Amino acid sequence: MKPRLSLKKHIALTYILLAVAVAGAFSLVSYVSVEIIEEQVIDARLAKMADRLIEFHRNGQMPDAPPEVRFLIDASIPVELRQLPAGFHELTLGNRQVHALLRDHGTSRYAVVQEVDELEHTELVILLSLAMGFAVSVLLAAVLGVLSARRVIAPVAALADAVSRNAGPTELPSLSAQDEIGVLSRAFAKRTDELQQFLQREQLFTGDVSHELRTPLTVMLGAAEVLAAQLSDHPAPLATAERIRRVADETAQRVTALLLLSRVPESLDAPCTVLNTIVESEMERCRPLLDGKTVQCRLDWTERVSAHVRPELAGIVIGNLLRNACRHTDQGMILVQLAAGRLVIEDSGTGIPQRVRERLFERFVHGDDRPAHEGTGLGLSIVKRVAEHIGWDVRLEIPEAGGTRFVLSFPAVPPP
Numbered sequence: 499m500k501p502r503l504s505l506k507k508h509i510a511l512t513y514i515l516l517a518v519a520v521a522g523a524f525s526l527v528s529y530v531s532v533e534i535i536e537e538q539v540i541d542a543r544l545a546k547m548a549d550r551l552i553e554f555h556r557n558g559q560m561p562d563a564p565p566e567v568r569f570l571i572d573a574s575i576p577v578e579l580r581q582l583p584a585g586f587h588e589l590t591l592g593n594r595q596v597h598a599l600l601r602d603h604g605t606s607r608y609a610v611v612q613e614v615d616e617l618e619h620t621e622l623v624i625l626l627s628l629a630m631g632f633a634v635s636v637l638l639a640a641v642l643g644v645l646s647a648r649r650v651i652a653p654v655a656a657l658a659d660a661v662s663r664n665a666g667p668t669e670l671p672s673l674s675a676q677d678e679i680g681v682l683s684r685a686f687a688k689r690t691d692e693l694q695q696f697l698q699r700e701q702l703f704t705g706d707v708s709h710e711l712r713t714p715l716t717v718m719l720g721a722a723e724v725l726a727a728q729l730s731d732h733p734a735p736l737a738t739a740e741r742i743r744r745v746a747d748e749t750a751q752r753v754t755a756l757l758l759l760s761r762v763p764e765s766l767d768a769p770c771t772v773l774n775t776i777v778e779s780e781m782e783r784c785r786p787l788l789d790g791k792t793v794q795c796r797l798d799w800t801e802r803v804s805a806h807v808r809p810e811l812a813g814i815v816i817g818n819l820l821r822n823a824c825r826h827t828d829q830g831m832i833l834v835q836l837a838a839g840r841l842v843i844e845d846s847g848t849g850i851p852q853r854v855r856e857r858l859f860e861r862f863v864h865g866d867d868r869p870a871h872e873g874t875g876l877g878l879s880i881v882k883r884v885a886e887h888i889g890w891d892v893r894l895e896i897p898e899a900g901g902t903r904f905v906l907s908f909p910a911v912p913p914p
Contacts, residue, residue: 505654506647513643514636521635525628532624540612541586544599548610552603563610570609579609588614653679657686667691715753719746748783754810768806768888770911773816774799776809777836780817787824795824799836804911807888814884815892818877819843819904827901839910844903850894858894 551569554562563569570579576591584600591611599610656671657679667687672679722743729736781795788795805812823832823845830846850858857863859882885892885906895903 506651509647510643513639517635517639521632525632540597544610548599552608566613568611575609715750770804771809773803776812780820784820784824792829793827795832797834803836805908811888815881818881841906846901
């Protein structure tokens with residue numbers, strides 16, 4: 499795609515094009531006017547002079563022509579003129595540019611010849627003057643265009659700089675201006691204020707909800723641990739108590755992750771986290787989703803892979819992608835490949851319909867059309883949001899053999 503010109507260049511180019519159009523039209527009209535005037539003046543003068551000189555000659559008088567005009571009769575007419583028909587002609591005789599008028603009276607031919615070298619020189623001077631005027635007009639327009647563009651663009655550039663710096667609504671320039679820039683600045687200020695208020699409400703809501711959930715989850719987790727200790731001699735209820743404890747612990751970690759998401763990314767600490775352990779833990783949590791299915795879930799890695807990320811946030815991204823693969827794969831293989839700066843989760847499931855691939859990471863968009871699907875359509879949108887929050891990249895690929903492949907890319911950390 500051809501890059502567009504900046505607004506400053508557009509304004510300067512408009513000035514130049516306007517100058518070219520106006521100066522060009524003026525020069526063209528001036529040149530045509532000079533040519534027309536020259537033709538009419540010389541032709542009219544030659545015709546009038548020819549009438550007078552021919553009349554003198556026919557009356558037997560010696561005609562008296564001006565110095566720059568030659569009056570020729572019959573044999574004294576040069577060969578170049580004899581061959582021409584009667585009328586006005588412009589040609590070169592010797593080294594002289596002349597205008598000639600040929601007339602026939604009876605058996606005689608008359609020629610009135612006027613040298614126009616001085617006129618041609620004057621015409622050349624006029625043309626050079628027009629050309630210089632055209633060039634000066636274009637140059638002046640370019641200078642004025644650049645100066646005007648700077649003056650016009652200055653408030654726009656200041657507003658763009660303030661917006662790029664995330665300046666507050668009251669810090670935007672030109673708020674009191676009554677022109678279009680002022681209208682734009684006030685619109686930006688209003689929109690920025692609305693977005694800041696919305697973001698603040700969202701952060702407060704997420705933080706408040708997470709804070710209120712931590713207390714009951716802590717109670718549930720403690721009660722499950724006590725219950726597990728009391729049922730150590732009863733295997734069946736002990737498994738149930740252990741499951742309650744594990745779910746409560748996972749929920750507590752998700753609540754902690756929500757608290758982290760309510761903060762801006764720049765304020766988060768990012769410890770060096772080993773991802774192998776997180777992947778194995780999330781795979782273990784997803785195994786109940788594969789009960790009754792002929793699906794093999796395999797992890798391939800050759801080295802310990804680390805990244806600067808909070809474990810809770812990495813767990814949300816990896817866990818959601820793994821659960822998505824387990825839910826949509828009824829048979830075959832789920833392959834997880836972990837390498838430096840890259841995590842690939844590939845399954846042999848039903849795949850993603852073409853019509854939803856472009857919108858797969860949007861909220862409430864489902865990846866399949868099965869009636870039994872009970873998902874909310876939020877899992878992949880959460881993955882996308884958390885990945886952007888921690889500076890990771892997630893993308894969907896479609897394997898040739900079918901199924902889906904999600905690729906996570908993240909800044910690699912050299913092994914210790």
